[in-house]
Amino acid sequence: MRVKLKAGAEESKFIERIEELSGENVYACYQCGRCSAGCPVAFEMDLLPNQIIRLVQMGLKDEVLNSKTLSICASCFTCQSRCPKGIDMARVMEAVRHVLDPKSRDIFGPSDVSPELAIELPQQVLVAVFRKFSK
Amino acid sequence: MRLHYYPGCTLKNKTTNFDLSTREAMKRLDIELVEPDGWTCCGAEYPLTEEKIVGLAAPIRVLRQVKDEGGDILVTSCSFCYAVLKRAHKAHRDDPIKRKRVNAFLHDDIKIDRWTKEKTTGFEDYDGEVRILHILEYLRDVVGREKIRSALKRDLRGLKVAPYYGCRLLRPRDEIGLDEPDNPHIFEEFLETIGCTPVDYPFKQECCGSYLSVSLPSAATEASYRVLRSAKLEGAEAIAVSCPLCFYNMDHRQELIKEKFLDFPGLPVLFFTQLLAWGLGVERSVLGLDQHAVSPASLFRESPGPEVIL
Numbered sequence: 001m002r003v004k005l006k007a008g009a010e011e012s013k014f015i016e017r018i019e020e021l022s023g024e025n026v027y028a029c030y031q032c033g034r035c036s037a038g039c040p041v042a043f044e045m046d047l048l049p050n051q052i053i054r055l056v057q058m059g060l061k062d063e064v065l066n067s068k069t070l071s072i073c074a075s076c077f078t079c080q081s082r083c084p085k086g087i088d089m090a091r092v093m094e095a096v097r098h099v100l101d102p103k104s105r106d107i108f109g110p111s112d113v114s115p116e117l118a119i120e121l122p123q124q125v126l127v128a129v130f131r132k133f134s135k
Numbered sequence: 136m137r138l139h140y141y142p143g144c145t146l147k148n149k150t151t152n153f154d155l156s157t158r159e160a161m162k163r164l165d166i167e168l169v170e171p172d173g174w175t176c177c178g179a180e181y182p183l184t185e186e187k188i189v190g191l192a193a194p195i196r197v198l199r200q201v202k203d204e205g206g207d208i209l210v211t212s213c214s215f216c217y218a219v220l221k222r223a224h225k226a227h228r229d230d231p232i233k234r235k236r237v238n239a240f241l242h243d244d245i246k247i248d249r250w251t252k253e254k255t256t257g258f259e260d261y262d263g264e265v266r267i268l269h270i271l272e273y274l275r276d277v278v279g280r281e282k283i284r285s286a287l288k289r290d291l292r293g294l295k296v297a298p299y300y301g302c303r304l305l306r307p308r309d310e311i312g313l314d315e316p317d318n319p320h321i322f323e324e325f326l327e328t329i330g331c332t333p334v335d336y337p338f339k340q341e342c343c344g345s346y347l348s349v350s351l352p353s354a355a356t357e358a359s360y361r362v363l364r365s366a367k368l369e370g371a372e373a374i375a376v377s378c379p380l381c382f383y384n385m386d387h388r389q390e391l392i393k394e395k396f397l398d399f400p401g402l403p404v405l406f407f408t409q410l411l412a413w414g415l416g417v418e419r420s421v422l423g424l425d426q427h428a429v430s431p432a433s434l435f436r437e438s439p440g441p442e443v444i445l
Contacts, residue, residue, distance in 0.1 A: 021186060040341050041354045078341070094184050120387075
């Protein structure tokens with residue numbers, strides 16, 4: 001994919017914020033791609049986990065925040081357990097979700113679940129999905 | 136012996152068979168499971184960003200209650216609860232800043248005396264004294280293989296069961312530390328102990344799609360299908376899980392999986408405690424087999440007696 005690189009104050013602030021929130025060093029990534037290779041839901045993603053982290057390294061905030069991938073990661077930590085550099089990709093994903101505009105719509109909120117379905121679902125899945133995807 | 140047990144929200148509502156089979160099985164091993172007074176939901180998801188410290192308050196409150204009641208071990212059978220409690224426990228114990236902040240949140244909780252109904256605040260700080268063990272871990276490390284073997288009442292030999300770990304039991308290794316994330320055997324050892332034949336298959340620690348079954352059902356359907364198909368191809372007669380959400384994704388959604396993937400013939404999904412309880416001689420009616428969408432009833436048959444020829 002073709003992207004335009006910038007190296008302004010906004011970009012470096014974004015990278016710093018992601019590192020601060022996740023506690024991970026995003027520059028440790030050297031793009032081996034094991035996270036994307038092992039991801040059980042990668043087939044639904046528009047940007048693969050390794051692409052997300054590359055875009056974070058370059059400070060391309062809009063490309064990252066507009067990605068569908070944020071709402072697809074299920075935090076199963078397969079990527080974390082296989083990363084040769086010890087980066088917890090699930091934490092990076094969570095940090096990116098955290099910096100989404102607080103006024104924007106929930107990725108997935110209570111109004112997205114029909115009452116009939118809510119009765120059928122196990123409680124834990126509702127608690128987990130709202131914790132991940134709504135503010 | 137009394138042991139503190141955290142059932143979690145789903146076991147009290149949707150999958151009461153998991154709760155009941157856990158209790159009944161442990162009773163046969165002379166262990167009475169008691170719930171900490173006034174326990175709340177653990178939060179289901181461990182907060183992954185450094186700033187969401189308030190997410191630690193709920194699990195730590197449960198642990199503090201256990202300590203308050205004089206317990207030093209808390210067992211749980213749900214993988215989600217296990218992961219949240221254990222990770223919160225580790226963060227709280229090892230990070231002094233988090234500990235201080237969580238204790239400050241919890242200090243002013245209102246405590247109601249059980250007898251006098253007097254209300255007080257000013258809780259004692261919790262410093263990470265309680266150990267959190269999964270039932271599988273407790274059976275392996277505390278109860279031990281020999282004791283389970285000697286308590287067995289039914290013969291499960293020959294039953295081929297595929298153990299399914301899923302995501303929460305194994306990862307992240309540094310924080311959970313139950314077993315090797317890419318080559319676990321605690322579940323296989325458990326199945327062998329109760330007499331079943333564990334089936335080895337490549338998808339045992341793959342994710343079933345987790346909470347995506349609400350927000351993006353197609354992803355969960357496909358991820359669950361891969362696990363089920365892999366187990367079936369290796370000859371499993373059933374798949375054993377330790378998480379109510381894996382159970383929902385693979386059992387309650389199996390109709391949808393079959394509709395989408397016509398090559399998949401179906402596979403019953405069980406909780407590991409149902410197998411344990413059955414092996415230990417618990418009545419079939421207690422196992423809650425009617426709560427399964429894919430009936431596992433044929434697996435739970437009393438061994439046939441001598442044939443009567445009329």
